[in-house]
Amino acid sequence: MVFIQSFLLKSFKKPLRYSLRGRFLDTLRLTVKGGHGGNGLPKYGGAGGQGGAVYFVAKDGTSLRDVVAKFSNKRIVAGNGEESSKARILGRRGTDQRVEVPLGIRVLDDLEGTVVGELDEEGKSCLAAGGGSGGCSGNSFLGKAGQLRTLTLDLKLIADVGLVGFPNAGKSTLVKAVSRASPKIASYPFTTIRPQIATIEYEDYRQITIADLPGLIEGAHANYGMGHKFLKHVERTRLLLIIVDVFGFQLSPRHQTRNCLETIYALNKELELYDETLLDKPCALVINKMDQQGAIEEICKYDRYFQSLEDGLDLCPEELKPSKLLTIDSVIPISARSMTEVEKVKQEVRTILDLKAEEEQQRIENSDREANLREKLHERGPKVV
Ligand SMILES: Nc1nc2c(ncn2[C@@H]2O[C@H](COP(=O)(O)OP(=O)(O)O)[C@@H](O)[C@H]2O)c(=O)[nH]1
Ligand SMILES: [Mg+2]
Secondary structure, three states: OHHHHHHHHHOOOOOOOHHHOOOOOOEEEEEEEOOOOOOOEHHHOEEOOOOOOEEEEEOOOOOHHHHHHHOOOOEEEOOOOOOOOOOOOEOOOOOOEEEEEOOOEEEEEOOOOEEEEEEOOOOOEEEEEOOOOOOOHHHOOOOOOOOEEEEEEEEOOOOOEEEEOOOOOOHHHHHHHHOOOOOEEOOOOOOOOOOEEEEEEOOOOOEEEEEEOOOOOOOHHHOOOOHHHHHHHHOOOOEEEEEEEOOOEOOOOOOOOEOHHHHHHHHHHHHHHHOHHHHHOOEEEEEEOOOOOOHHHHHHHHHHHHOOHHHHHHHOOHHHOOOOOOOOOEEEEOEOOOOEOHHHHHHHHHHHHHHHHHHHHHHHHHHHHHHHHHHHHHHHOOOOO
């Protein structure tokens, strides 16, 4: 094992590249506003239409990126109620906004500290902002403003860390090595398979959860075996922990043997074909089974490519070539079975998650500032100079 350590000292000293990359969204802050109620018409006793409301509706296959793409200014406003008029004494109701969001979303009102809704079933919806009532004799015929709220859509995570690897890479062995307790099988209302969740505990009592998911196979994106369901779970983790056997992978004697670099490309391709935004997640690579004879020689053939997968593409068979590449933040050769360098995995996971949390905080602060400014400009209206 001295070999692994000296090998480690030589390589993979690059700083974490996490902060330079794109982000997979698992939380999104939005301003929602119900429509203004239409004014009534005192002369005829006419009532204005009620303002439209904003709803969130759970829809499988939607991502938070889709929501951002649709509402790039992160502001969702329902239609105003119609004014009462001579031609239409009862004004029409404003148009509702029904916004599709991913399954497994929790809607939070940060200011009030309340949970507005749990959207963990297809088609389930919650009211995000009610419309203002229309003006009528009871309220001096003045339509009321709709509800204005800042809400956070939070994708409920299965675990902080999702293990991604083909069968036999050593996922279960690694989970056992990093966590004391035997994994608990978690049941989530929005999933059909039950991932095994274990908790990594640190000396300062910090806890990070890790999900050992049923094995991925080549072609998972095409929904062979359990692969598709597996990939669905990867969406609900903050960090990908990719694990490969240093000697690669062979699905069965009928299949081709893939060396460890090819195995990484194959995993990359599966993730990409399922949902390429998964590749924006932070990612650490564990090369397992370094206790085996010839492991160092094997890893030395490919180590220069791990942190720049682009450079190794020439060595990648055509059928495994991804078009969007993972960015690997950290490479950790280990032996899960003999517990060598397992501590390093724990530390790296924590460092990457902390960096991500810091960046997230920064982003929320910036977007708060931006939202405040936009709100002020909006209130002031156009200014003629
Ligand atoms: N030599 C060696 N074998 C390992 C290591 N980690 C796991 N294995 C073996 O590889 C096989 C598959 O491991 P497992 O954890 O079940 O893989 P999973 O299918 O990815 O969950 C088992 O026989 C393990 O004992 C390791 O670090 N070194
Ligand atoms: Mg297993």
